[in-house]
Amino acid sequence: MTTTLPADGPMRAAIDAAKQRVADLHAELPRWNLVAWTAGNVSERVPGTEGFDDVLVIKPSGVSYDELDADAMVVCDLDGNLLEGSRNPSSDTAAHAYVYRHMAHVNGVVHTHSTYATAWAARGEEIPCVLTMMGDEFGGPIPVGPFAIIGDDSIGHGIVETLTGHRSTAVLMQNHGPFTIGTSAKAAVKTAVLLEEVAKTVHVSRQLGEPLPIEQTHIDSLYDRYQNVYGQKG
Amino acid sequence: MTTTLPADGPMRAAIDAAKQRVADLHAELPRWNLVAWTAGNVSERVPGTEGFDDVLVIKPSGVSYDELDADAMVVCDLDGNLLEGSRNPSSDTAAHAYVYRHMAHVNGVVHTHSTYATAWAARGEEIPCVLTMMGDEFGGPIPVGPFAIIGDDSIGHGIVETLTGHRSTAVLMQNHGPFTIGTSAKAAVKTAVLLEEVAKTVHVSRQLGEPLPIEQTHIDSLYDRYQNVYGQKG
Amino acid sequence: MTTTLPADGPMRAAIDAAKQRVADLHAELPRWNLVAWTAGNVSERVPGTEGFDDVLVIKPSGVSYDELDADAMVVCDLDGNLLEGSRNPSSDTAAHAYVYRHMAHVNGVVHTHSTYATAWAARGEEIPCVLTMMGDEFGGPIPVGPFAIIGDDSIGHGIVETLTGHRSTAVLMQNHGPFTIGTSAKAAVKTAVLLEEVAKTVHVSRQLGEPLPIEQTHIDSLYDRYQNVYGQKG
Amino acid sequence: MTTTLPADGPMRAAIDAAKQRVADLHAELPRWNLVAWTAGNVSERVPGTEGFDDVLVIKPSGVSYDELDADAMVVCDLDGNLLEGSRNPSSDTAAHAYVYRHMAHVNGVVHTHSTYATAWAARGEEIPCVLTMMGDEFGGPIPVGPFAIIGDDSIGHGIVETLTGHRSTAVLMQNHGPFTIGTSAKAAVKTAVLLEEVAKTVHVSRQLGEPLPIEQTHIDSLYDRYQNVYGQKG
Numbered sequence: 001m002t003t004t005l006p007a008d009g010p011m012r013a014a015i016d017a018a019k020q021r022v023a024d025l026h027a028e029l030p031r032w033n034l035v036a037w038t039a040g041n042v043s044e045r046v047p048g049t050e051g052f053d054d055v056l057v058i059k060p061s062g063v064s065y066d067e068l069d070a071d072a073m074v075v076c077d078l079d080g081n082l083l084e085g086s087r088n089p090s091s092d093t094a095a096h097a098y099v100y101r102h103m104a105h106v107n108g109v110v111h112t113h114s115t116y117a118t119a120w121a122a123r124g125e126e127i128p129c130v131l132t133m134m135g136d137e138f139g140g141p142i143p144v145g146p147f148a149i150i151g152d153d154s155i156g157h158g159i160v161e162t163l164t165g166h167r168s169t170a171v172l173m174q175n176h177g178p179f180t181i182g183t184s185a186k187a188a189v190k191t192a193v194l195l196e197e198v199a200k201t202v203h204v205s206r207q208l209g210e211p212l213p214i215e216q217t218h219i220d221s222l223y224d225r226y227q228n229v230y231g232q233k234g
Numbered sequence: 235m236t237t238t239l240p241a242d243g244p245m246r247a248a249i250d251a252a253k254q255r256v257a258d259l260h261a262e263l264p265r266w267n268l269v270a271w272t273a274g275n276v277s278e279r280v281p282g283t284e285g286f287d288d289v290l291v292i293k294p295s296g297v298s299y300d301e302l303d304a305d306a307m308v309v310c311d312l313d314g315n316l317l318e319g320s321r322n323p324s325s326d327t328a329a330h331a332y333v334y335r336h337m338a339h340v341n342g343v344v345h346t347h348s349t350y351a352t353a354w355a356a357r358g359e360e361i362p363c364v365l366t367m368m369g370d371e372f373g374g375p376i377p378v379g380p381f382a383i384i385g386d387d388s389i390g391h392g393i394v395e396t397l398t399g400h401r402s403t404a405v406l407m408q409n410h411g412p413f414t415i416g417t418s419a420k421a422a423v424k425t426a427v428l429l430e431e432v433a434k435t436v437h438v439s440r441q442l443g444e445p446l447p448i449e450q451t452h453i454d455s456l457y458d459r460y461q462n463v464y465g466q467k468g
Numbered sequence: 469m470t471t472t473l474p475a476d477g478p479m480r481a482a483i484d485a486a487k488q489r490v491a492d493l494h495a496e497l498p499r500w501n502l503v504a505w506t507a508g509n510v511s512e513r514v515p516g517t518e519g520f521d522d523v524l525v526i527k528p529s530g531v532s533y534d535e536l537d538a539d540a541m542v543v544c545d546l547d548g549n550l551l552e553g554s555r556n557p558s559s560d561t562a563a564h565a566y567v568y569r570h571m572a573h574v575n576g577v578v579h580t581h582s583t584y585a586t587a588w589a590a591r592g593e594e595i596p597c598v599l600t601m602m603g604d605e606f607g608g609p610i611p612v613g614p615f616a617i618i619g620d621d622s623i624g625h626g627i628v629e630t631l632t633g634h635r636s637t638a639v640l641m642q643n644h645g646p647f648t649i650g651t652s653a654k655a656a657v658k659t660a661v662l663l664e665e666v667a668k669t670v671h672v673s674r675q676l677g678e679p680l681p682i683e684q685t686h687i688d689s690l691y692d693r694y695q696n697v698y699g700q701k702g
Numbered sequence: 703m704t705t706t707l708p709a710d711g712p713m714r715a716a717i718d719a720a721k722q723r724v725a726d727l728h729a730e731l732p733r734w735n736l737v738a739w740t741a742g743n744v745s746e747r748v749p750g751t752e753g754f755d756d757v758l759v760i761k762p763s764g765v766s767y768d769e770l771d772a773d774a775m776v777v778c779d780l781d782g783n784l785l786e787g788s789r790n791p792s793s794d795t796a797a798h799a800y801v802y803r804h805m806a807h808v809n810g811v812v813h814t815h816s817t818y819a820t821a822w823a824a825r826g827e828e829i830p831c832v833l834t835m836m837g838d839e840f841g842g843p844i845p846v847g848p849f850a851i852i853g854d855d856s857i858g859h860g861i862v863e864t865l866t867g868h869r870s871t872a873v874l875m876q877n878h879g880p881f882t883i884g885t886s887a888k889a890a891v892k893t894a895v896l897l898e899e900v901a902k903t904v905h906v907s908r909q910l911g912e913p914l915p916i917e918q919t920h921i922d923s924l925y926d927r928y929q930n931v932y933g934q935k936g
Contacts, residue, residue: 032270036734036899037892039835113835113899119907122832124914130356132384132410133273133347147916149923150834175916176834190271197270197347205353206910208440212358214381214409221383266504364590366618366644367507367581424505431504431581439587442674446592448615448643455617500738598824600852600878601741601815658739665738665815673821676908680826682849682877689851 005075005084011052015084018046018057018185019073025189026059026068032193034114038062041090044185045100045107046075054078056100060087091150098156099181103164108185110192113177116199120144121172127202130211134198135222139167142195147174167223170195239309239318245286249318252280252291252419253307259423260293260302266427268348272296275324278419279334279341280309288312290334294321325384332390333415337398342419344426347411350433354378355406361436364445368432369456373401376429381408401457404429473543473552479520483552486514486525486653487541493657494527494536500661502582506530509558512653513568513575514543522546524568528555559618566624567649571632576653578660581645584667588612589640595670598679602666603690607635610663615642623647635691638663707777707786713754717786720748720759720887721775727891728761728770734895736816740764743792746887747802747809748777756780758802762789793852800858801883805866810887812894815879818901822846823874829904832913836900837924841869844897849876869925872897 006012025042029035043058057073074085080097082089090096096109120127120142127142129135134142145162148154159179162171169191170180178195182188205211214222240246259276263269277292291307308319314331316323324330330343354361354376361376363369368376379396382388393413396405403425404414412429416422439445448456474480493510497503511526525541542553548565550557558564564577588595588610595610597603602610613630616622627647630639637659638648646663650656673679682690708714727744731737745760759775776787782799784791792798798811822829822844829844831837836844847864850856861881864873871893872882880897884890907913916924 037895039896039899113833113903115899115903115906118833118903119909122903122907122913123911125911130409131347131352147914147920149920151923151927175832175914193271194273197273197349201347201349201352201356203906203910204349204437205356207353208437209357209359211356212381212409218381218383221385225385364643365581365586427505428507431507431583435581435583435586436590438583438671439590441587442671443591443593445590446615446643452615452617459618598877599815599820661739662741665741665817669815669817669820670824672817672905673824675821676905677825677827679824680849680877686849686851693852 005055006050006052010049011046014046014049015055015057015075016070018044019070019075022057022059022073022185023068023070025185026065028189028193029110029112030065032196034112034192034196035065036113038064040110040112041092041096042110042185042189043090043093043096043108047107054100055083056093056096058090058093058096060085061090063087092155094150094153095155095159095179098153099159099179102156102160103181105183106181108182108188110180110182110185110188111177112192112196114192114196114199116203117142117170117172117178117196118176119203120199121177122175124174126172127199128211129214129219130202130205131198132214132222133194134202135214135219136226137191137194138170138198139223139227140219142168142170142172142199145171145173145179148176239289240284240286243284245280245283248280248283249289249291249309250304252278253304253309256291256293256307256419257302257304259419260299262423262427263344263346264299266430268346268426268430269299270347272298274346275326275330275344276419276423277324277327277330277343281341288334289317290327290330292324292327292330294319295324297321326389328384328387329389329393329413332387333393333413336390336394337415339417340415342416342422344414344416344419344422345411346426346430348426348430348433350437351376351404351406351412351430352410353437354433355411356409358408360406361433362445363448363453364436364439365432366448366456367428368436369448369453370460371425371428372404372432373457373461374453376402376404376406376432379405379407379413382410473523474518474520478517479514482514482517483523483525483543484538486512487538487543490525490527490541490653491536491538493653494533496657496661497578497580498533500664502580502660502664503533504581506532508578508580509560509564510578510653510657511558511561511564511576515575522568523551524561524564526558526561526564528553529558531555560623562618562621563623563627563647566621567627567647570624570628571649573651574649576650576656578648578650578653578656579645580660580664582660582664582667584671585610585638585640585646585664586644587671588667589645590643592642594640595667596679597682597687598670598673599666600682600690601662602670603682603687604694605659605662606638606666607691607695608687610636610638610640610667613639613641613647616644707757708752708754712751713748716748716751717757717759717777718772720746721772721777724759724761724775724887725770725772727887728767730891730895731812731814732767734898736814736894736898737767738815740766742812742814743794743798744812744887744891745792745795745798745810749809756802757785758795758798760792760795760798762787763792765789794857796852796855797857797861797881800855801861801881804858804862805883807885808883810884810890812882812884812887812890813879814894814898816894816898816901818905819844819872819874819880819898820878821905822901823879824877826876828874829901830913831916831921832904832907833900834916834924835896836904837916837921838928839893839896840872840900841925841929842921844870844872844874844901847873847875847881850878 075083080094145158180191282288309317314328379392414425516522548562613626648659750756782796847860882893
């Protein structure tokens with residue numbers, strides 16, 4: 001296994017591009033009011049080339065969002081060991097790394113304590129699919145993952161166990177907060193933003209009564225169209 | 235029917251002016267917190283001249299609000315077919331086009347997933363007219379439209395069916411979110427902003443009890459004055 | 469009675485200074501999220517000198533907050549007649565004018581539809597004094613004024629009737645929204661900001677139970693200290 | 703006791719550096735929506751050197767957040783007497799000073815009326831520890847302090863009495879609002895930000911049911927790890 005990162009070449013170019021992307025995406029978290037102070041983190045997998053293993057780029061621990069430029073980002077291997085960077089990696093790095101090790105199609109992971117998603121997580125209650133936007137984006141309800149303590153693989157294990165075989169790209173870790181996954185860091189950030197939006201809208205709706213359910217066939221139809229038609233596909 | 239748009243002349247000038255207006259108005263949606271990520275859209279009808287049919291200007295699908303300048307706007311005919319623009323039109327274009335085809339006095343349409351309006355929509359519950367501002371602007375309650383799936387004319391049909399003969403210029407599409415109409419795109423954006431404001435205020439009021447009703451004669455009086463006296467009429 | 473305003477001299481200087489102050493203070497309303505679109509207005513009395521009667525400076529009707537510089541402000545006499553300005557005065561001018569005619573110590577009036585204050589107003593329910601900040605600033609509960617229709621003196625009359633002999637400098641006009649008064653436009657804006665803050669905090673507190681009452685002697689003590697000691701008095 | 707502050711030397715340098723830090727930290731209060739108008743204040747202890755006693759730097763009373771640069775800050779002794787500055791110190795200075803006199807490890811104090819924390823305070827109800835983030839940061843529930851009137855030592859006494867021997871660095875003073883303490887002003891500001899975040903999240907969670915409790919052994923584990931591992935320790 002290669003643990004020294006190259007100074008130039010394609011792998012270096014890929015790492016530097018990912019650092020810039022991940023730094024820029026961190027700015028989206030306060031912009032959409034998903035984080036307080038230094039909480040929250042975005043990572044992206046850099047697939048290995050030239051004989052290097054996959055690595056991940058993530059934010060350092062406990063640093064202000066104002067200071068998060070590309071140079072501040074740190075690089076870790078997929079066991080969470082620091083490979084590059086002058087600061088400690090985010091204390092959630094082990095969870096991100098676990099996801100990348102066990103879900104090959106995932107290239108981006110985001111964690112926040114966004115208010116409404118975390119409020120559902122504190123009750124250990126999934127968010128029911130009562131909005132067409134949820135059908136589009138999540139294909140059904142947002143599931144709850146187990147209570148897990150930071151410090152070993154239990155958070156990562158809980159994320160992977162909950163999302164494997166599930167349409168949802170978001171999980172509400174009990175008493176903790178949401179993790180979202182995607183085919184890129186940007187996709188995972190988008191999901192984190194939309195998750196909080198639906199978490200809030202369904203919460204508000206339920207405050208004054210019971211939202212109307214959407215039939216499963218309609219949810220399937222929304223999900224299928226959105227995954228295959230929406231946006232700029234080429 | 236003419237499907238090639240002119241390179242110059244009055245129709246071109248009208249299209250380009252509409253592109254600028256619609257691009258500028260999109261900035262109002264995040265400013266007033268009506269949208270998350272790339273959700274939401276504003277369109278405006280450009281009445282045909284010089285033998286050209288009416289067209290509509292709308293935002294492209296799945297593009298960040300930061301990139302929505304006049305050049306990014308797309309032009310479609312009133313069947314929703316792309317006439318001009320390098321990207322796909324918004325996936326809600328068919329609904330906008332349907333409204334323009336069936337409501338001749340409407341020149342602007344706005345769709346958002348704004349939180350409080352969508353929360354009422356998820357319960358399929360109209361917003362009662364308990365604020366003088368609602369009497370002014372909407373002339374009564376905000377009605378609910380039917381559940382409808384994207385992909386055919388059912389959303390457009392639901393909007394037109396609900397708003398025809400109704401004072402309200404806003405409809406809450408069930409489980410989906412609000413659409414607003416106006417004599418211009420700016421008027422429809424204004425209505426989208428005020429709709430969310432009243433949706434939130436009435437929600438908050440009802441959280442701790444029942445708002446006091448306003449007598450119908452007072453609602454009529456408010457609506458009549460506001461439609462005829464308010465603002466800068468010339 | 470003099471209805472032509474002077475081109476120079478002390479009265480002109482006082483009017484122009486008030487226009488600048490009132491324009492600047494309008495920027496505080498969106499800054500503190502008290503208004504949507506063009507709703508809300510601030511006015512200030514300019515005491516008459518050189519044989520001129522008192523006049524008031526207020527914002528024009530239906531104009532965007534982005535366009536509200538000093539030149540956009542309009543000047544009216546205390547019957548609400550336009551004396552200076554190229555646009556119609558705010559449709560709430562009659563209410564402001566009524567207050568100045570009947571409350572000699574009031575030199576500033578603010579009207580908003582701020583969400584939480586308006587939510588209490590829609591229920592016709594006064595805000596109980598359960599925060600030390602309310603004791604400081606308002607000296608007790610925030611009272612409710614009568615339902616009144618725009619177009620005659622009934623709004624102004626309702627404000628004056630409710631606030632005369634009351635410690636509170638804010639009134640919640642039923643189904644409508646708050647009006648605040650002060651010894652200057654700035655003082656009335658400050659009160660509008662703090663009113664919304666206490667309206668929201670007491671609302672949130674009551675959502676999960678009953679706030680603890682504050683004894684009247686403590687409210688009196690808070691109010692007395694704040695009116696006489698707080699801030700920069702010299 | 704020395705009451706004249708030096709014009710140069712180490713004590714002057716320490717005071718000036720603290721003024722800059724405290725001025726900069728005040729900008730965090732409106733940034734995170736913890737304050738309305740001029741409410742709220744941050745202070746920092748400057749440990750005495752060269753024979754000078756400890757002093758504290760705090761914001762002046764009733765001054766806009768836009769005007770709070772380093773020069774606007776005032777310096778008081780630990781009895782709350784003004785030593786330097788052209789304006790009156792914050793009306794909460796006595797409470798800050800009391801904390802510094804009685805808690806030697808505290809070098810920063812923050813007071814706000816942040817909405818959700820104050821809403822819990824108005825009910826006199828502690829915030830239960832149902833979020834891993836609360837276990838990390840506060841090590842358990844956020845306690846309530848007694849009702850106390852400004853003007854003598856009762857606020858300071860209530861803070862010290864409540865927080866002495868308690869893991870929490872935040873206290874909800876009944877009917878009033880939160881005070882937070884820290885080893886620096888920055889640490890106390892961070893705590894004020896995170897306090898409001900957890901106050902809001904737990905409130906929202908409880909609106910629709912009962913959050914799941916976290917076992918005490920897990921809370922202890924979270925608290926221990928966070929206090930000893932998190933962030934950039936060297």
